[in-house]
Amino acid sequence: MLGIELKRKSELKLWRQIYQALKDLMLSGKLKAGEALPSTRELARELNVSRNTVCEAYNLLIAEGFLISRQGAHTRVSDGLCIESVEPPLSPKVANNAVQSISVSFRTGSPDLNQFPRFLWRQLLHKASEELPLEAFNYCGPQGLPELRREIAAWLFRSRGLKVSSDDIFITAGATHGLHLIADMLCRNSQKLLIEDPCHIGMLGTFINKGYSIVPIPVDTEGMQTDYLSKCQSTGPIYVTPSHQFPLGGILPASRRAALIRFARENDLYIIEDDYDSEFRYSGKPIAPLYTMDPQRVIYVGTFSKAVFPALRIGYVILPYTLQARWCDLRTHTDVQNPSIEQVALAEFLRTRKLDRHVQKMRKIYSQRRKVLLESLKEAFGSEWIAYGDSAGLHVAIDFPGKLFDEAFKKSCLENGLYITLVESHCIEKGRHQSKLLIGYGHLEPDVIRNGVALLSDIIKKM
Amino acid sequence: MLGIELKRKSELKLWRQIYQALKDLMLSGKLKAGEALPSTRELARELNVSRNTVCEAYNLLIAEGFLISRQGAHTRVSDGLCIESVEPPLSPKVANNAVQSISVSFRTGSPDLNQFPRFLWRQLLHKASEELPLEAFNYCGPQGLPELRREIAAWLFRSRGLKVSSDDIFITAGATHGLHLIADMLCRNSQKLLIEDPCHIGMLGTFINKGYSIVPIPVDTEGMQTDYLSKCQSTGPIYVTPSHQFPLGGILPASRRAALIRFARENDLYIIEDDYDSEFRYSGKPIAPLYTMDPQRVIYVGTFSKAVFPALRIGYVILPYTLQARWCDLRTHTDVQNPSIEQVALAEFLRTRKLDRHVQKMRKIYSQRRKVLLESLKEAFGSEWIAYGDSAGLHVAIDFPGKLFDEAFKKSCLENGLYITLVESHCIEKGRHQSKLLIGYGHLEPDVIRNGVALLSDIIKKM
DSSP, X not given: OOOOOOOTTOSSOHHHHHHHHHHHHHHTTSSOTTOBOOOHHHHHHHHTSOHXXXXXXXXXXXXXXXXXXXXXSOOEEOSSOOOOOOOOOSSOSOOOOOOOOOSEEOOSSOOOGGGSOHHHHHHHHHHXXXXXOGGGGSOOOTTOOHHHHHHHHHHXXXXXXXXXXXXXXXXXXXXXXXXXXXXXXXXXXXXXXEEEESOOHHHHHHHXXXXXXXXXXXXXXXXXXXXXXXXXXXXXXEEEOTTSOTTTOOOOOHHHXXXXXXXXXXXXXXXXXXXXXXXXXXXXXXXXXXXXXXXXXXXXXXXXXXXTOGGGOOEEEEOOHHHHHHHHHHHHTTTOOOOHHHHHHHHHHHHTTHHHHHHHHHHHHHHHHHHHHHHHHHHHHTTSOEEOSOSBSSEEEEEOTTOOXXXXXXXXXXXXXXXXXEGGGGOSSTTSSTTEEEEEOTTSOHHHHHHHHHHHXXXXXXX | OOOOOOOTTOSSOXXXXXXXXXXXXXXXXXXXXXXXXXXXXXXXXXXXXXXXXXXXXXXXXXXXXXXXXXXXXXXXXXSSXXXXXXXXXXXXXXXXXXXXXXXXXXXXXXXXXXXXXXXHHHHHHHHHHHHOOGGGGSXXXXXXOHHHHHHHHHHHHHHHOOOOOGGGEEEESXXXXXXXXXXXXXXXXXXXXXXXXXXXXXXXXXXXXXXXEEEEEEEETTEEOGGGGGGOSSOOXXXXXXTSOTTTOOOOOXXXXXXXXXXXXHTTOOEEEEESSTTOBSSSSOXXXXXXXXXXXXXXXXXXXXXXXXXXXXXXXXXXXXXXXXHHHHHHTTTXXXXXXXXXXXXXXXXXXXXXXXXXXXXXXXXXXXXXXXXXXXXXXXXXXXXXXXXXXXXXXXXXXXXXXXXXXXHHHHHTTEEOEEGGGGOSSTTSSTTEEEEEOTTSOHHHHXXXXXXXXXXXXXX
């Protein structure tokens, strides 16, 4: 009578099929306001189901207000239910473009996960999951687990001589997350951000998404050119990568650091220090954070994405006291906290100094790969190139004086199976770094690096 | 000569102590620009350390630009290093207020974690950690692991008859995180948010932090009073909890749902549906999401914080196609992705239908506790109270007609060891719900519930 068809073999229970069919009839207006429904007994007979099945459907429709039931009267359709049905969007998913086959990817910021002690990590996870107290399943507060913060403080002290109280450390879900919260925290109306140019364009997007207007400060081989700061018409928080400028690789020298601090003090600004890979320095000890020069003015952003692995999603910020309460409030309203289990496992990884050992091992491997890259470049290009910046990190910026690299070049590389990034892609003001390429080598075996350089050489020579 | 004192037993290596001491001397101006340092040999002799130790310190100071070294000449101090030292902030940490001893906490939104199958969960984590492919350690994209999204889609289908493609599901770090990203995604200049009043005040904070101005829409026993929508001077996204209004507990009836959808269509608005606890309905089947009525207009926000555990930090949103690309971009610039391991474990928890069983078990337990609460209230207060809303969730709003509950009452409860929330605390416009209290019972054993009601009764009778 109502035209309901049931599928006996569906995963959807029969009562729900009836419920859904009735609902559709009402929403589309085929069952009209005030119309009486068959009794549950009648409909059960018609559909050849138990009366209980029909009752389940009717009861939910009554609870949801689709049907009105009155003692001793027919169950009727409510008023005001009809809404026009909407066409489903046309072919919502775009067909994937034919995926280019990449034989060498010089992408930046990728650690070599093959070297990660996965078995050890699994043991740490097992241990953590076995020892996890009941409280760790509940909300644990926005700052992060105390044992992890203590271990990070101890590790910063022994690896970089950085003295910091675990009270000033706030666990994040990685550097991007830290920067996202900082961007929210420092944002005012028509907020400016003073930032290195070139800089990490993804990170820049985090600030642009928040409505910041961007004031680019040019970068040379020694990082941000702090002389330009005093020429800025308006000020705002300053974003720097002083230990290893991204992407050009310079170390910000002490005099520029001092100038930066003085400028920040004079203008009452915060400095955001993004220390994305300073663990990996090959020509000497890790560079000291700018943070040490003024812990009340510098917000330090650290991450374990490179030293441990990216999908861990754990980083930390060290915050001046003045920002700590605001941070906790913001984090509570953003994503509450990190999950517990990785925090516990990472604390143990640090406590047992397994991270120190892993970083030491990776420093050797990455340093070796960097050497292979530079040698291959020398073989392929003689002296027609210059490596930029400090011997550190997982990538290097290479200048080929006289060349002009553009999107067409990048495309032509892709067509030849090579993924490479232009420094220009990370530039705010375009046109100043067109002769430079970024080569990420950390994740690549020596042979792959050599193949990549050979591919690059073929393409550049055809330019 | 330089007055450097070394601590032989410090965890800080000797070279770093020398480095730090020299740096402090330069930053404070005690070593002046251009001043010559002793040779490494001289300083090593003076400090009774190896020459290498001094070299390490000098080399890092040179790399950092504190010192300038020229072949055949003395190593000298760079220019422009001096910055004033800053007083450390005075006693930064406020002494903790004497913590009140709470014997019964009627806090809302807390599942009973004692009932959670922790051993099973540990097994799932072990399995996940053993089977985790190498790719799962790297960046996996902003949408979340496909196997988890598939399992959520299957679970929504079998538990609520909700047909949704896993392509439309986006994993979040919990409901707050989902709402935070939605707030960012839908925010325009001087953006309004139309929201139930009362509503969850923490969630409201997420939108206020983003700069939304709030347009409160009154709530009655059936949820948002949609008649008020057409009276709004200005519009914006609409936030609702239609399956179980927070905090009053009403189910939004079908006619109001239809009115809401029509209003959203006429004004081209999105509806944000926060489904925070609809798994736990005691008087019948879970209410169908509003989402089913218009998947192109409704953003559905779900969470596993109640059904699994809060520190899991996994939830999901179901997004209209028009918002999906923007979501992915925002997530990439916010916190990139969830960690992998919990996603894999949760997918298996769903696939093996262990979640279904756990929810079924908890539904019985919570329903029982609700019964105990209502019986205790009846014993203590006779008929002087009314329970609000549907029989669902982990809390209930109780109206004591004629009473006036305020902060002084809450404080007096605390002094008697009872934590309780006023509905007024969740109100935007104050003064309309002063006779109502919120009682969270999900996490409490029956005896604790009875003790809590006894405490409450003593306090109310003294009013």
